[in-house]
Amino acid sequence: xxxxxxxGGDLVQPGGSLRLSxxxxxxxxxxxxxxxxxxxPGKGLEWVGLMRNRAHSYSxxxxxxxxxxxxxxxxxxxxxxxxxMNSLNIDDTAVYYCTRGTERAYxxxxxxxxxxxxxxxxxS
Amino acid sequence: DIxxxxxPSAMSASxxxxxxxxxxxxxxxxNYLVWFQQKPGKGPKRLIYAASSLQSGVPSRFSGSGSGTxxxxxxxxxxxxxxxxxxxxxxxxxxxxxxxxxxVEIK
Numbered sequence: 001x002x003x004x005x006x007x008g009g010d011l012v013q014p015g016g017s018l019r020l021s022x023x024x025x026x027x028x029x030x031x032x033x034x035x036x037x038x039x040x041p042g043k044g045l046e047w048v049g050l051m052r053n054r055a056h057s058y059s060x061x062x063x064x065x066x067x068x069x070x071x072x073x074x075x076x077x078x079x080x081x082x083x084x085m086n087s088l089n090i091d092d093t094a095v096y097y098c099t100r101g102t103e104r105a106y107x108x109x110x111x112x113x114x115x116x117x118x119x120x121x122x123x124s
Numbered sequence: 125d126i127x128x129x130x131x132p133s134a135m136s137a138s139x140x141x142x143x144x145x146x147x148x149x150x151x152x153x154x155n156y157l158v159w160f161q162q163k164p165g166k167g168p169k170r171l172i173y174a175a176s177s178l179q180s181g182v183p184s185r186f187s188g189s190g191s192g193t194x195x196x197x198x199x200x201x202x203x204x205x206x207x208x209x210x211x212x213x214x215x216x217x218x219x220x221x222x223x224x225x226x227x228v229e230i231k
Contacts, residue, residue: 045222047222110213111220114168
């Protein structure tokens with residue numbers, strides 16, 4: 001069974017930093033991209049960023065709203081992916097979801113499985 | 125960036141109704157479109173990928189169609205468990221972008 005379990009959400013002050021973790025199991029982690037998606041309270045879904053697999057050189061993509069502040073990384077030995085968030089502002093308050101992505105572009109496996117989410121609150 | 129415009133943003137329907145939700149892309153995305161269902165307090169669930177392919181385990185009353193810039197999610201014979209919010213997502217190019225969501229409420 002594919003499982004993705006996020007952790008690390010917390011209350012943080014504006015300007016602060018936080019690192020979210022996502023532990024994956026039940027599939028060949030190294031074969032897949034991993035995406036992060038967030039949802040602000042009462043709002044829609046927003047794609048945040050991704051890290052591709054080794055076959056695609058672990059390259060990354062980010063939404064403009066987080067580029068330069070957020071960094072996705074992964075640890076193959078722990079089947080885990082991370083979202084380092086710096087210079088947080090109140091607009092970053094959201095539930096953050098880790099998702100299993102594709103194995104290669106356009107294979108139809110985009111955002112196929114989701115974790116339960118972890119809550120990040122940015123407030124003074 | 126590709127903009128995804130969903131309509132309607134909310135609707136009321138009855139059990140047994142046929143429901144249609146539309147998603148329009150600001151430029152052609154071939155068939156690189158996914159539909160999700162989200163219930164309150166839960167993470168999204170993927171229903172349709174590649175515009176018209178049914179995700180394994182999803183009831184056949186859900187169907188998707190379209191290509192290019194116009195896409196449709198249809199729910200035939202709406203069931204009580206289908207009252208939720210639905211989102212489209214384009215994966216033609218980065219950044220991936222979602223539609224604004226369509227909330228289906230009980231009439």
